Amino acid sequence: RLSARENLELFARLEGEPDPEGAAERLLGEFGLPGAASPSGNLSVGNRQRVNLAIAFLGDPEVxxxxxxxxxxxxxxxxxxxxxxxALREAGGAVVFATQNLDEIERQAANVAALRDGRLVFTGPVEEYDRTQSDTLFA
Structure with missing residues (x-):
């Protein structure tokens, strides 16, 4: 099993990072990941989620x-x-996320797409969204 550091270094290489070790070290710090040498499978669910998010930010994604x-x-x-x-949005990038947390949608999203039973029931500005319309949101 790979450690958090080894996972980040592997994905940094796959992403074409010129300094995979440096990128891994930077993201370990930015995401406050403890136990970087421990196998990822031994990490708490929250720390595994942080490793996955750090991997997502490798290579300065536009989307x-x-x-x-x-x-x-x-x-x-x-x-x-x-x-x-x-910061990604301010740099001209885009963030699309799925959630059932309506408070996060209202604080973080400009636009929303809502699904109910797998069908699109709303797209538009978050201010126009009626909370009763769906059970899954994409922002």
Whole structure:
């Protein structure tokens, strides 16, 4: 099993990072990942989620697709994630995420697409979204 550091280095290489070790070290720090030498399977669910999010940010993506990105994250890690997403948007990138957390949608999204029973029931500005319309949201 690979450690958090080894996972980040592997994905950094696959992403074509010129300095995979440096990229891994930077992201370990940015995501506050403890136990970088421990096998990823031994990490808590929240720390595994942080490893996955760090991998998603490798290579300075222009578009980031995230599924339930704050699941198992503590409030501080949620704040850090949304700050990183805001920085990506400010740099001209886009963040698309799926969630059932309506509070996050209202705080983080400009536009929303809503599904009910697998069917698209709404697309548009988050301010126009009626909370009763769906059970899954994409922002």
């Amino acid at each position: 980031l697709l995230l599924d339930e990105p704050t699941a198992a994250l503590d409030p501080e890690q949620r704040r850090r994630l949304w700050e990183r997403c805001a």
